[in-house]
Amino acid sequence: MPPELGRLAGLARGRGFLASVVRAILNFISDVVAGPLLKPFMAITTRISLWVQTSSARFTWVAAKHLTLAIFTNLTKPLPDFADFVAAFMSQVLGVSIDREYLRQQALPRWSRDVATRLGEAILKPMLGMILPTQKELKENPLAGIERFFSVNLKMQMSSWFLDLFGEIYSLGKIRALRNLPHNISWSLGLGWLSWLALGTPFRIAFVQPAEDYFNWIYRPARLTAAQVVDAYRKRLISKRTFQTLMAQLGYNDDFMYILYSLEEKEFTDSVLRRLLALDWIDLEDVEEELKRRGYTEKRAKLLARLLRDERKFDLIDKIVEEAIKRFQEGVIREEELERYLKAARWSEEERRLLFALIELKKRERRQLTPAQIASAYKQGLLPRALAKERLIELGFTEEDAELYISLKEK
Known part of the structure; x- marks a missing residue:
């Protein structure tokens, strides 16, 4: 190991030993001297803290009791100071002076309906005046109403926040339920929704419609269907x-x-299809396709197409049968000829039998003279007077009317 490193290692070991000695001395002083001295002081401090906490809790309930009693006592008495504060606040927010006497007459919970009504009348028009623009302003700026509404709304929200903050500070945050009471009542009765409903018309006329016209003019959002x-x-x-x-x-x-x-393509009517078929401009298959577009099945389309094609022929056959029946009744044609026409028109045997029975009954129908013919026959000596009168009675005349009618004809 180099000599320099050896010297540094020795110095470090010396400092570590010194630190251990100092730590041991301090621990000895803390355990033997400072500990016994600090324990009584810590016990006294803890006692004082518990006593302060207990006293504060007791004092809080006493203070809250007196504070609540004072608030409700003042609410049930005339409040001139409170009335002045409310009047000044509403004047600042709404920009109109409220007569303080309306608020000073009696306590807030006992306001008469007349006072509340006059107060509402005093508030409504100034409030609308703050947000509703004039017709001239709307022409110059269609968004003027919305701009004014948001500015007034922001001002009222800030004022409401300040009043809420003031109430929290004044009540020390202990009667928050009292602060929320008017809001809860308003919510339960739906007053906010009713206010929206009542103000819906002026808002729609002054704000929504001008803004809608303005943005429609700019963006032209309408589309064709x-x-x-x-x-x-x-x-x-x-x-x-x-x-x-x-x-x-x-x-x-x-x-x-x-x-x-x-x-969306228009469809041919039945009369048009029938005419086109008669002119031979379309064939039966074209008619079937047209009918299928209307929703007919293939089988029904074929049947209806044939009917449209042959309908005029069937109408002519029906007219021929009608003329044949008339001519038979007149004796122009014989029964065998009428039978042939009926068979060609596809009349069943039962239908032909019933038709001939009806014609036979009509032949046996009794012929009756008219009143004029009866009177004429009487005057010509063809009917006796009594028989002429009897015939008139059979036609519905009373006996007196029949006698009178014959007497008139005799003159």
Whole structure:
């Protein structure tokens, strides 16, 4: 080992020995001398601390009792000082002077309804005056109402925070429940919501609508609906690229946008399809495809297409049958000819039998003369007077009316 390192090691061992000696001396003094002297002092200090803590606890309850009693005593008595403070505070927040006599008349919990009503009337208009902009201000700055509302709201929030802090300090933080009582009552009765409902109209007119108009003017957020976009493209008011862009912005992919385009296409009515078939501009398959687009199954589309094609023919057949029945009743054609027409019109045997039975009954229907014909036959001597009167009674005349009617015709 070099000589220098040996000297340093020896010096370190010497210092370690010295430190051990000093530590041993201090421990001896602490255990033998200082310990017995400090123990009585520490015991006295602990006793004093416990006594102070116990006394403070007892004093806190006594102070809280007297403080609470004093607060509730003052709340049930006229409070001129409190009234002055409230009036000054409301004047500073609302910017309007409140008559102190309204507040001084009686204690806060016993305010009459008239006092509360007059106080509300005195507060409402000044408060609205603070936040509602004039029509001129709205024209110059559509956001004036919102700006004023936020500034007044911030001022009231800061004032409320200061008043809350003052109450906490004044009550030493011991009657926080009393501070929260008005807020809890307001929450239970829904007064905050009712205030929002009552002020909704002026807020909507003075704040929301002007701001909405202003931002609509700047950003133009209104969009065409999907149906309007399809209609505009169908009428060639927009290009195909614009159509695809607008539909994509509405969330439609390429397949869906053209499905919607197809769904919005107008459909042919039955009368139009029938006319197109008659002109031979479309065939039966085209009609079936058109009907399938309406939701008909393939089988039903085929049946309805054939019906549309042959409907005019069926109408003509029905008219031919009607004319044949009339001619048979008039005796122009025979029963065999009518039977042939009915079979061609696909009348069943039962239907043909019932029709001939009806025609036979109509042949047996009794023919009746009219009152004028009865009177004319009587005057010509073809009917006796008594028989003419009887015929009129059969037609619904009373006996007196029948006699009177015949007498009039005799003149």
